[in-house]
Every structure is written in structure tokens, then in C-alpha cells.
Amino acid sequence: MFSGVRKVNSRRHAVSSVGGEKIARAFAAAVALTLFMAPGSATAVTLLADVELDFFDSGAGPLAGPYGGDVLGSGFPIPLADTSNARDGNVSTFVSLPTGSFLTLGFSGGFVFDGPGDDLFVTETGAVDEMANVFVSTDGVSFTLLGTAGAGGTDTFDLGAIGFLDPVTAVKVVGLDLGGGSPGYDLALVEGLEGSVMMVPAPGTLPLILAAFAGFGVLRYRCRRSA
Numbered sequence: 001m002f003s004g005v006r007k008v009n010s011r012r013h014a015v016s017s018v019g020g021e022k023i024a025r026a027f028a029a030a031v032a033l034t035l036f037m038a039p040g041s042a043t044a045v046t047l048l049a050d051v052e053l054d055f056f057d058s059g060a061g062p063l064a065g066p067y068g069g070d071v072l073g074s075g076f077p078i079p080l081a082d083t084s085n086a087r088d089g090n091v092s093t094f095v096s097l098p099t100g101s102f103l104t105l106g107f108s109g110g111f112v113f114d115g116p117g118d119d120l121f122v123t124e125t126g127a128v129d130e131m132a133n134v135f136v137s138t139d140g141v142s143f144t145l146l147g148t149a150g151a152g153g154t155d156t157f158d159l160g161a162i163g164f165l166d167p168v169t170a171v172k173v174v175g176l177d178l179g180g181g182s183p184g185y186d187l188a189l190v191e192g193l194e195g196s197v198m199m200v201p202a203p204g205t206l207p208l209i210l211a212a213f214a215g216f217g218v219l220r221y222r223c224r225r226s227a
């Protein structure tokens, strides 16, 4: 794949922006395939957002944040020591996000990217109509609105629908209201699923993924420059 990158770079003035986007997407898919096939790489196809990158308590809720609970255990709303309820992969435990509060999650095991169909799954506990805006980011600094969650249960999102083609390393969920028994959107878990996740490979192949992302970024930069 690296010979392909050099070839494109050397011909960057001849690459149209549309062709460049197609090449960039094909390159990302090739990287993902390589990682899935890398010896020793994880074989799980579901990537759970299990890292807290940022949490903000707007103060709009009835308790100091983070608060939430467990519909099968502790009840709700109760004060929480941390935001692990939204990072445990368990749909019954949750962190409530009242108006303006947000939680930004990352993935210790890899990245999410635009694969076929829906890519990102955001689940709330229960089916009460509480809403939250979902943003995605590659660098953890600049965020793009992906859509609104809150239809009840799991909301699914397609990164391709907003033209977001870079790897997603951070997902920011921002509460929009005070609905429900535990006021605000009750965030249970965030996942990327098969076909749209890159699992972190074995330590020996880490240089490969870093080089691949560097090449991917250079290619997209070149494509923009040549547009």
C-alpha cells in the first residue's frame, strides 16, 4: 500500500478531488483489512468506547454530575463516582446528561471509520424520549455534529451521511433536555460495529498503523490541495 501512496503523491496535480476521495477511502479500507488480518490482532468485531476523554457538568440536573444509575440495581438518579456507567458495555447502567452536560468517549482498542452502512451505535437506557447531540472527532479538539440520539434504545449513525471520512477517535454526547426519571439523556454505551472499526493490532504491528495513518493524512491533505 505504501508504494501506492508514493505513486499518488508524485502525481498529486493530476489527481482530481473526487478521485482522491475514492483513493483515500480505498486506502482506509485497505488499512482496516490489513489490521484485521494482522497476526495477533484482536478478532472481536465490536469496538466499545471505554475511555473518558472529557466530562462537563452543566449543573442543569437535580444532582451534581456525574449522576445516573442502574435500572437493574442501584436505581436512579444517584450520584456517581465517575462516568464508568457509560463505558462498561452494560445497557442497564447509565450516565445522565442533562441540558448542556456532555461526555466525550474514546476507544482504547482502536478507531471507528466510515464502513458500509451505519458505523456508530449510541445506546440509552430505557425508551424515554430524551435527546442528545452526537459529535465525532479525529483529533479530539475539532468536533463535527453527526446527528441526534434519543428515539429510545440504540440510535445508529452513518459517518458517510455527513461525509466524515477520517478515523473517529472521540465521540462527544451532549444532553439537550431534562427528560425522564433521571433528568437528561441516559447514556448507556457507545460502540462501533463490524465493518467500521479498526482494532488495535499486536504491539509489533503498531508502527504499521502509525505509518498508515500518517500516509492517510498526507494523502487527504494532498487531495485537498489539488482540488
Ligand SMILES: [Ca+2]
Binding pocket: 113, 114, 115, 116, 117, 118, 119, 158, 159, 160, 161, 196
Ligand atoms: Ca458508514
Ligand SMILES: [Ca+2]
Binding pocket: 084, 085, 086, 087, 088, 089, 090, 091, 092, 093, 094, 187, 188, 189
Ligand atoms: Ca452502561
